[in-house]
Amino acid sequence: MTNRTLALLGRGYLGLILFFLYAPILVMAAMSFNASAFYQLPFSFSTEWYAKLWSNREILSAAGRSVWIACVVTVLATAAGTAASIALFRYDVPGKRVLQVLLFPPIAIPWLITGTAMLIFFFGIGIGRGTPAVIIGHVALALPYVIVVVTARLATFDATLEEAARSLGAGAWTVTMRVTVPWILPGIVAGGLFAFAVSFDQFVVSYFLSEPGDTTLPVLIYTSIRKGFTPEINAISTIIIAVSMGIMVLAARYSNFGGER
Amino acid sequence: MAQVRVEGLTKTYGGARALDAVSLSFPDGGFFGLLGPSGSGKTTLLRAIAGFVVPDAGRVFIGDAPVENVPVEAREIGMVFQNYALFPNMTVAQNVAFGLEVRKVAAAERARRVAEALELVQLGPFGARKTNELSGGQRQRVAMARAIVTRPRVLLLDEPLSALDKALRVDMQIELKRIQREVGITTIFVTHDQEEALTLSDRIGILKDGRLVRHGPPREVYDDPRDAFTARFLGEANLISGVPEAGGLRLPDGGLIAGARTATVAVRPENLRISLCEPQGPVRLRARLRQRIFAGAMGTCVLDWRGEALKAVGRDRDFADLPGEGEVWLTWDADDTIALEG
Numbered sequence: 232m233t234n235r236t237l238a239l240l241g242r243g244y245l246g247l248i249l250f251f252l253y254a255p256i257l258v259m260a261a262m263s264f265n266a267s268a269f270y271q272l273p274f275s276f277s278t279e280w281y282a283k284l285w286s287n288r289e290i291l292s293a294a295g296r297s298v299w300i301a302c303v304v305t306v307l308a309t310a311a312g313t314a315a316s317i318a319l320f321r322y323d324v325p326g327k328r329v330l331q332v333l334l335f336p337p338i339a340i341p342w343l344i345t346g347t348a349m350l351i352f353f354f355g356i357g358i359g360r361g362t363p364a365v366i367i368g369h370v371a372l373a374l375p376y377v378i379v380v381v382t383a384r385l386a387t388f389d390a391t392l393e394e395a396a397r398s399l400g401a402g403a404w405t406v407t408m409r410v411t412v413p414w415i416l417p418g419i420v421a422g423g424l425f426a427f428a429v430s431f432d433q434f435v436v437s438y439f440l441s442e443p444g445d446t447t448l449p450v451l452i453y454t455s456i457r458k459g460f461t462p463e464i465n466a467i468s469t470i471i472i473a474v475s476m477g478i479m480v481l482a483a484r485y486s487n488f489g490g491e492r
Numbered sequence: 493m494a495q496v497r498v499e500g501l502t503k504t505y506g507g508a509r510a511l512d513a514v515s516l517s518f519p520d521g522g523f524f525g526l527l528g529p530s531g532s533g534k535t536t537l538l539r540a541i542a543g544f545v546v547p548d549a550g551r552v553f554i555g556d557a558p559v560e561n562v563p564v565e566a567r568e569i570g571m572v573f574q575n576y577a578l579f580p581n582m583t584v585a586q587n588v589a590f591g592l593e594v595r596k597v598a599a600a601e602r603a604r605r606v607a608e609a610l611e612l613v614q615l616g617p618f619g620a621r622k623t624n625e626l627s628g629g630q631r632q633r634v635a636m637a638r639a640i641v642t643r644p645r646v647l648l649l650d651e652p653l654s655a656l657d658k659a660l661r662v663d664m665q666i667e668l669k670r671i672q673r674e675v676g677i678t679t680i681f682v683t684h685d686q687e688e689a690l691t692l693s694d695r696i697g698i699l700k701d702g703r704l705v706r707h708g709p710p711r712e713v714y715d716d717p718r719d720a721f722t723a724r725f726l727g728e729a730n731l732i733s734g735v736p737e738a739g740g741l742r743l744p745d746g747g748l749i750a751g752a753r754t755a756t757v758a759v760r761p762e763n764l765r766i767s768l769c770e771p772q773g774p775v776r777l778r779a780r781l782r783q784r785i786f787a788g789a790m791g792t793c794v795l796d797w798r799g800e801a802l803k804a805v806g807r808d809r810d811f812a813d814l815p816g817e818g819e820v821w822l823t824w825d826a827d828d829t830i831a832l833e834g
Contacts, residue, residue: 389575389577391573391575391577392579392580394544394564394571394573394577395571395573395577395578395579395638396579396590397565398542398564398565398569398571398648399565399590399591399594399638399639399642400565400566400591400594400595400642401565405594409579409590410579410581413581414581
């Protein structure tokens with residue numbers, strides 16, 4: 232095969248991937264602006280379904296709760312994840328390797344299993360279902376993402392800078408806040424955005440851990456679909472996709488996927 | 493300013509002894525050079541004084557107070573790192589001000605002292621610059637200003653000039669010496685460059701395999717190195733071995749180095765003289781000239797004496813009459829024979 236045909240094949244392949252990834256999303260986004268409730272064509276533009284969202288108390292309160300939970304999770308996961316990354320960078324803790332490996336199951340184990348395990352465990356220790364359980368679950372899921380991104384940024388940090396700061400009389404806290412954190416800030420911001428996205432988009436763990444009638448947006452969407460489909464779901468889903476992709480674009484910009492900026 | 497002292501300092505990494513019972517006194521206000529090949533323990537010693545390395549055994553004193561249990565940040569030291577370690581998120585002035593801020597020095601006083609320190613290192617107008625806009629030599633000066641602005645009790649320099657190119661290094665040596673004289677801080681610096689150690693230091697210490705081999709004023713150590721390692725590490729040395737007897741050192745080729753009492757002696761290359769006809773002096777060797785190397789004003793002759801490589805250094809015109817290769821006579825003044833122990 233010539234290079235030209237290879238290049239063409241490559242492009243076709245890439246095109247197919249993008250098509251199957253984004254065509255359903257684009258169709259859904261388009262339908263959210265279609266006046267017909269039954270996906271009838273021809274397409275007639277309308278913002279009716281977006282307007283209806285505003286009067287749907289259930290969706291609004293679930294959206295509010297999702298944002299609120301995602302914010303709390305972002306703060307907790309980013310703080311804990313950054314602290315863990317700095318600790319793993321700075322100290323030779325015994326069993327450091329094992330510890331680093333142990334932080335990955337939330338990425339590797341299916342969420343369904345994690346969710347079931349958490350539900351059983353939380354009932355066992357008396358936390359049960361509800362918002363605190365959801366927050367704890369989300370933090371556990373988001374933590375490894377923060378650690379991975381912040382650790383990647385720390386790999387470009389010159390540890391001698393910490394020694395220099397100490398030699399100038401700075402204690403551990405000052406060294407961290409004045410020297411280390413400013414350098415890894417892009418990583419911390421990116422990690423926080425990932426944490427927000429993990430929490431905001433989370434379905435399985437939220438479904439298992441939230442109480443009926445007191446759910447997050449993805450869970451509400453799922454239960455609504457089971458009752459019957461309305462284009463309102465298209466509208467809210469389109470908004471979620473826009474927000475999530477916006478966050479990912481920001482995260483990618485800040486972290487540059489772990490590389491030097 | 494303070495005298496620094498270490499006693500019986502020992503540090504082991506894995507199985508390797510980085511420091512082996514090192515005891516040494518660094519005089520108040522002096523400029524002390526720690527010299528040795530890589531892996532000799534010189535950096536470990538410096539870092540133990542700074543507090544970054546916790547010794548397995550031994551004591552460190554700054555002033556008269558033991559500091560083994562004092563963390564780095566409370567030891568009142570100034571340190572210049574090999575890569576300068578300037579804070580990239582701060583300007584030149586902010587870098588220099590860092591130590592004063594940490595010590596909660598008032599803003600006006602801080603500004604005054606930062607300006608003073610930058611003036612001292614001749615970077616007065618550079619305060620607002622970003623550190624990545626500076627040349628290597630300028631970074632070195634900022635690192636120096638940052639380290640001395642807090643008026644530390646001791647200044648520690650870890651190969652401070654090794655990242656600079658040769659010409660700049662020589663300028664900075666003079667500069668470093670001037671700054672140290674002006675502030676008068678007890679300074680300890682680590683280098684693997686013997687010329688740098690000789691130029692800068694009032695006293696030097698030579699380490700090998702974690703042990704302190706020799707210490708003293710540079711000239712004294714250079715003139716009387718006492719052992720083969722020091723003789724070869726500090727400057728260059730031609731080693732000549734034989735059997736000591738009543739009149740001197742009997743050489744395997746039958747010659748005699750009169751007055752020498754040890755089995756091995758050293759002669760500095762600059763003290764060797766080469767001639768084509770047999771010299772009259774008491775010390776003479778028959779050797780083979782292998783190569784003449786021209787290096788501008790100075791020249792080097794590589795010689796072979798009974799399989800041992802010897803070296804003579806001198807002005808190139810002193811060697812002008814010599815052939816490119818062939819049998820020659822070597823001689824030197826009896827005073828220039830250096831006795832070596834062991």
